[in-house]
Amino acid sequence: MFAVQLGLYFFSSGLTTWLAMLALLPVQVSCGAICHNHHHVNTFVRRPLNRLFEVVLYLQTGTSPLSWTLHHNIGHHKLYLDPHKDPSPWQMADGSLMPRWRYVLVNTLMVYPEIHRIGQQHRLLYQRFLRLLVLANIPLVAALLHDPRNALILFVLPMVAMLFMLLDNTYGQHAGTGFEDHFQASRNVELKRYNLPSWNLGYHTAHHMLPGLHWSKLPTLHAQIRHRIPDHLITDNILLQWEPGRQQRQQQECSP
Template sequence: MRIAALDGRPFCRREDICKILQALITPVAFFLPYFLPLSFAELSAYLLALVALNGSANYLLHLHVHHPFTTSPAFNLLLDLMLGAATGITASNWRIQHVYGHHCGRETKFRARDFDMSAAFSGRRALAFCWRSMWPTIVGPFREAYEQGLLKNIREPIDYRWAFVEQCLYLALIAALIAWRPWLTLGFVLPWHFAVFFFTRYVDFLNHCGCKESSGNPFVIANNTTHAVFNRRSGNLGFHTAHHLYPNAHWSELPTLHGVIEKNIPPRLVTSVNWSFLHFPLHVLCGVA
């Protein structure tokens, strides 16, 4: 299926069409209350719908920064900005703290300090990790973009000057929204964005708790879940060992890659539990293994 072409290549993969449409629709839906007067009942229904639609928006951005959805740099930048506005985590933040942080063994710079990830899951430890890690995840990429971009003008592996600008654009957007509709921004947008940071840290915790991340054995550094619903919403993030071994692989290829390497993964690191934070009470009661 060829939608359009750039230099003879398809504009996007067939599997990404729905992801692209969702990435374009999500910010529109997210900022809808700024333009429509909603009653309390309508706002409640809107929030439930938003959880269903926008709840996976950050997974979209994660997929996009690893393997851009299209071959158009301009269109990919548009997706970066739109998803960043809707989730509060800019694409530059993801690239600094995740792609060139976590996947390059630099995750401690953007996580809670001195946190033992090799210990088994517990609800208390999970919440402590999320709370303590969300702040360096927010501040760390901004500081690194400033130091590497403004002070040194480093452009590899990413343009850190643009990374600084992109994160400043997000702050400018929030300032403008506060000036326009302060209570809606302070009571809805910012809590949602902080919640996104918190929830992403929870999935990060499930991805690696009880694992030996510093091990030279790549098959013991991550947990995996085969839960169909979680993988459908997250873009197969549950096949996490395969994701670490092949970080540039397209999300649709991860189940196949997992099947190839599964025999090398210790059985204790493979589960069928849904890793969504909505299942946190079940994780505490029943465990995640």
């Protein structure tokens, strides 16, 4: 993906650049899932290779090295059952369901401020994050100086778009569920056409139960706990779009 971006950056122009950027967005969504899984279980044994890989992923997803470790691993995973502490809360102040558009807009804008807030309790990790943030932006700044137009189209705009898409997917996975336990708090997709490009993120309850489990083992864990997940939290909508009214009716039908 990065090689394609570079090829387009140096050799494309005009409408071709815009069309190529739009065509690559679905692939970059899959890169976002890779970035997520990588922050849970690093891809490489050697730390420098992992940080380099995260720089490459940053130029596709907008999530810089160690950013997801702070915001997602330490923040969301530890606190998603507490709506008052989750760095990506889906409830309004009065406890009502936050509209999807508002959740995506607010929480996308708050990703890096939340990283700063969480980082105050993890100073050493936060300092490493800041150093890597500077390093990760060096190639981006260089690209902007060399060819501002192509850098904006092929890197900056997709990076911002991926953050919005990431939060939209998170809303679909969690909003309108429950806070009682892992089995009540995540929406799952069992379809292969969702789990192949998302690297098994559809098995989301299993992922939250054991976030350090390698993504390839999530289907097995999901099969073991499937009977404990309420039926209304298994969806066949690959965009994780759902209607609150329909959700409530399904919950009532599933209640004894």
